[in-house]
Amino acid sequence: MPELPEVETTRRGLYPHLVGRRVTDVVVRRAKLRWPVAEELQTVLPGQVVNAIERRAKYLLVHTAAGSPLLHLGMSGSLRVLPAAVKPELHDHVDWCLDNGHVLRFNDPRRFGCQLWQAPGTLHPLLQDLGPEPLGDDFSGRYLWNLSRARKAAVKLFLMDQRVVVGVGNIYAAEALYAAGIHPARAAGKVSAERYDRLAAEVRRILAYAIERGGTTLRDFISPDGQPGYFEQELFVYGRAGEPCRLCGGAVRSVTLGQRSTFYCARCQR
DNA sequence: CGACACACCTGGATGC
DNA sequence: TGCATCCAGGTGTGTC
Structure with missing residues (x-):
């Protein structure tokens, strides 16, 4: 995990x-x-x-x-x-x-x-070819916007490209895009600077929060126990295909992007 | 370069 | 119960 x-x-x-x-x-x-x-x-x-x-x-x-x-x-x-x-x-x-x-x-x-x-x-x-740390000073909406201008690939794949920014995996890419209201299949080059600002902020917020919650699993290193419990309850879209969006009630959808399952709300994400 | 499919491997869930 | 199929949190590599 x-x-x-x-x-x-x-x-x-x-x-x-x-x-x-x-x-x-x-x-x-x-x-x-x-x-x-x-x-x-x-x-x-x-x-x-x-x-x-x-x-x-x-x-x-x-x-x-x-x-x-x-x-x-x-x-x-x-x-x-x-x-x-x-x-x-x-x-x-x-x-x-x-x-x-x-x-x-x-x-x-x-x-x-x-x-x-x-x-x-x-x-x-x-x-050698890794992008900036998402929780570091070099990562920002402006940075994403600058780098994405000519990109036609889906913004979700752009966000998961470790040369663009590191550490954003399949779960957090879906969650951050949802929180930022951006459709995961939208071309990276067609996302506005303002929306990239929002996306960068949500990536930071969600990763930082998950790390904070992950702290509860530290004891596992001495006496193994269960899985970290934070995600199941706190995910908004990942793994929730067919279930209601927690904000609008519409069904969470699932599509495949770059051979990976992708979850989103068609009403909340554009 | 950018975009994309594929590969690597095992195990758990699901379906017949 | 047994077996086939599909799916899974990552990412380097090869091809066009």
Whole structure:
């Protein structure tokens, strides 16, 4: 369930358990993730102390003096810190053994995630073409408007393009467009500056709110429990095809855009 | 470049 | 109950 809020929640949850800890060993049970687990995870990481955990887009960078593991959770990945004695289960692909008797355990049924390596002083190629952080100062309605002028693609696909802005996945793209009153299939180049201002504001508001709500799942990193509960109740359109729009009562519709399900209200979004 | 289809993988829900 | 089909929160890659 990793969209940007979940990745940020993961970062915050891992921070107190990892920073200052030494990695003593790395156990790879299944190396074949989206890409093979980087060799450096086993040849360089053991012995290193974690200095910080950074999030860039939906990636996590675990900084050490010798380099930084670059992690992505894909569609189904999760990271937890557990006592080393807890037996690994199906799809627990990688363990980082820590110097306090715990392990950082990576579980990912679909294996779309990855564990790569960024050498000190370099920027990993996967991070090179990313757009601005949606919660940062470089992201604004004006920025979106400027970049979109010649674009014919649907505004939803534009918003989900990680070169345009990072971190907006299928759920939050639908929710932000709904909140901004913009039809997801509208050509990106035909959205006005004013409406992009609204859209940028809604993206920020919704992501920030979700991160705030994600905070309640921090305990999961020690004792796994249920899923974060914020979305089911708080989504306005995502996954609600056929159900009434919470504002106008009209039926929420579903269409496919860019091979992804897209939900919207035809009355509230133009 | 931009736009788009496809690929990667497993599991859960649904339908017959 | 068993089996086929469809769908899922991401994103790099290849083609036009």
